[in-house]
Amino acid sequence: MDTDSGPAAEQGGSLADRISKPANSDTPNDSSKTTGDLTDAQVDGSSEPRGGSKLEEPEYDVAVKLSDMQADPNNPLYSVKSFEELGLPPPLLKGISAMNFRRPSKIQERALPLLLGNPPKNFIGQSQSGTGKTAAFTLNMLGRVDLSLKQPQALVLAPSRELARQIIGVVQTMGQFMEGLEVAAAIPDSSKRGQKVQGQIVVGTPGTVTDLGRRRYLDMSKIKVIVLDEADNMLDQQGMGDQCFRVRSQLPRDVQSVLFSATFPQDVLHFADKFSPQANMITLKAQELTVEGIRQLYLDCDNEGQKYDVLVKFYGLMTIASSIIFVRTRATAFEIERRMIAEGHQVAQLSGGLEGKDRDAVIDRFRSGQAKVLIATNVLARGIDVQSVTMVINYDIPTDQFNKPDPETYLHRIGRTGRFGRTGVAISFVHNKESWSALMEIVKIWNVTPQRLDTSDWDEVETQVKKIIKNSTTAAAQLRAGEGDMEM
Numbered sequence: 001m002d003t004d005s006g007p008a009a010e011q012g013g014s015l016a017d018r019i020s021k022p023a024n025s026d027t028p029n030d031s032s033k034t035t036g037d038l039t040d041a042q043v044d045g046s047s048e049p050r051g052g053s054k055l056e057e058p059e060y061d062v063a064v065k066l067s068d069m070q071a072d073p074n075n076p077l078y079s080v081k082s083f084e085e086l087g088l089p090p091p092l093l094k095g096i097s098a099m100n101f102r103r104p105s106k107i108q109e110r111a112l113p114l115l116l117g118n119p120p121k122n123f124i125g126q127s128q129s130g131t132g133k134t135a136a137f138t139l140n141m142l143g144r145v146d147l148s149l150k151q152p153q154a155l156v157l158a159p160s161r162e163l164a165r166q167i168i169g170v171v172q173t174m175g176q177f178m179e180g181l182e183v184a185a186a187i188p189d190s191s192k193r194g195q196k197v198q199g200q201i202v203v204g205t206p207g208t209v210t211d212l213g214r215r216r217y218l219d220m221s222k223i224k225v226i227v228l229d230e231a232d233n234m235l236d237q238q239g240m241g242d243q244c245f246r247v248r249s250q251l252p253r254d255v256q257s258v259l260f261s262a263t264f265p266q267d268v269l270h271f272a273d274k275f276s277p278q279a280n281m282i283t284l285k286a287q288e289l290t291v292e293g294i295r296q297l298y299l300d301c302d303n304e305g306q307k308y309d310v311l312v313k314f315y316g317l318m319t320i321a322s323s324i325i326f327v328r329t330r331a332t333a334f335e336i337e338r339r340m341i342a343e344g345h346q347v348a349q350l351s352g353g354l355e356g357k358d359r360d361a362v363i364d365r366f367r368s369g370q371a372k373v374l375i376a377t378n379v380l381a382r383g384i385d386v387q388s389v390t391m392v393i394n395y396d397i398p399t400d401q402f403n404k405p406d407p408e409t410y411l412h413r414i415g416r417t418g419r420f421g422r423t424g425v426a427i428s429f430v431h432n433k434e435s436w437s438a439l440m441e442i443v444k445i446w447n448v449t450p451q452r453l454d455t456s457d458w459d460e461v462e463t464q465v466k467k468i469i470k471n472s473t474t475a476a477a478q479l480r481a482g483e484g485d486m487e488m
């Protein structure tokens with residue numbers, strides 16, 4: 001029995017009954033490299049041709065371990081079939097191969113036959129962070145569009161412009177051998193004034209898509225597939241939920257509605273069911289959602305003010321490929337940025353307070369490795385895929401709009417590291433009884449016990465964190481020395 005709860009697919013019935021509560025290189029030369037040359041194994045949301053990260057260390061790491069993980073039935077990356085056996089058309093197999101995907105993950109292997117079946121059926125899919133949900137819904141869209149028709153046929157809605165841009169990159173890379181494929185963005189400032197959105201696949205944020213639809217710049221009459229990425233987040237938020245339903249109401253009746261997320265809390269299930277009725281489903285139990293490769297730690301600070309000193313001390317000690325510091329407010333993001341820059345760190349800050357183009361510049365700097373530290377609010381908690389991220393810091397424990405602990409956001413934030421079999425650390429800062437209780441409430445839901453880092457002994461903190469991060473490089477060293485498992 002593998003880790004998915006219940007049968008992989010079910011049909012009909014109440015959704016709430018069925019989902020458990022949350023307790024490049026693309027040149028022919030490159031793709032024909034030998035399996036021993038694994039420096040370019042896999043392509044992340046930041047890779048070429050979108051100005052990607054060239055950091056090699058984490059890529060070695062996953063290459064060494066991936067074959068073992070994909071052979072372990074309890075691992076979310078486990079698969080029994082190859083992409084070829086999933087019946088994908090040749091140009092898509094070529095695209096997958098150019099991305100260095102050797103085998104599907106569990107969610108890909110299970111979701112694809114359900115997604116691609118005819119007549120198309122709605123689908124709700126849940127799988128741990130970083131396990132390849134984007135490829136699953138992208139392959140379905142690419143498999144369904146008619147390239148001779150120059151009208152929008154598939155629409156993806158995502159909660160942030162950064163995620164929408166990232167998805168566009170994945171669709172373009174995966175669909176690079178499909179002649180005539182056009183992918184369009186529907187995010188603020190993406191379309192020229194007065195011009196219709198052109199492209200068989202459109203990826204956008206709900207506000208802009210609603211707006212373009214209202215002004216008749218986006219023709220939705222031929223849309224066959226609608227995807228909500230981070231679906232629980234999209235349907236949960238008052239504003240976005242309304243917008244998603246408004247968009248849905250403008251689509252043809254027989255549209256295939258596809259929802260994906262790592263989390264589906266109980267209170268949004270009703271909306272998921274409404275948005276995607278009678279869906280085939282793949283779900284997980286709460287205790288199955290944590291990613292093994294992400295080591296969860298916490299750090300005690302004396303008070304709010306000391307958090308900053310601890311942060312700076314921490315960065316003074318460690319050299320980390322890339323990391324993200326999550327904070328609650330824009331003001332804290334700006335303040336930490338200002339102070340860390342003054343200390344000589346290469347940091348960038350991204351919050352909703354910045355203009356779209358500035359946000360693009362920040363995320364691009366981070367993806368390219370120019371900025372090693374990204375300070376972010378929850379706008380970036382979900383979906384962002386940068387494989388070089390080896391550490392996530394919860395500077396503020398995530399809370400919702402009512403100041404209650406937010407377990408889903410915690411899971412998504414820490415999921416920015418440990419992508420597709422990589423390892424990483426997630427460190428949460430607590431500074432009083434309230435933040436401590438909030439963290440404990442959160443980790444209990446996910447059935448994990450984070451380890452405490454003792455800040456009275458900084459040598460020990462350094463040793464511990466370095467050991468975890470080094471684990472991911474030991475295998476790399478073995479690989480370079482010709483040892484280790486290189487079969488993929």
Ligand SMILES: Nc1ncnc2c1ncn2[C@@H]1O[C@H](COP(=O)(O)OP(=O)(O)OP(=O)(O)O)[C@@H](O)[C@H]1O
Nearest residue numbers: 043044101103104129130131132133134383385420
């Ligand atoms: N079959 C595969 N083989 C190798 N790498 C893969 C495969 N599928 C996806 N990946 C890579 O794994 C990484 C994570 O994929 P993706 O961003 O789709 O995860 P996700 O499940 O959507 O995560 P999240 O829940 O955080 O949104 C990406 O860098 C992607 O390129």
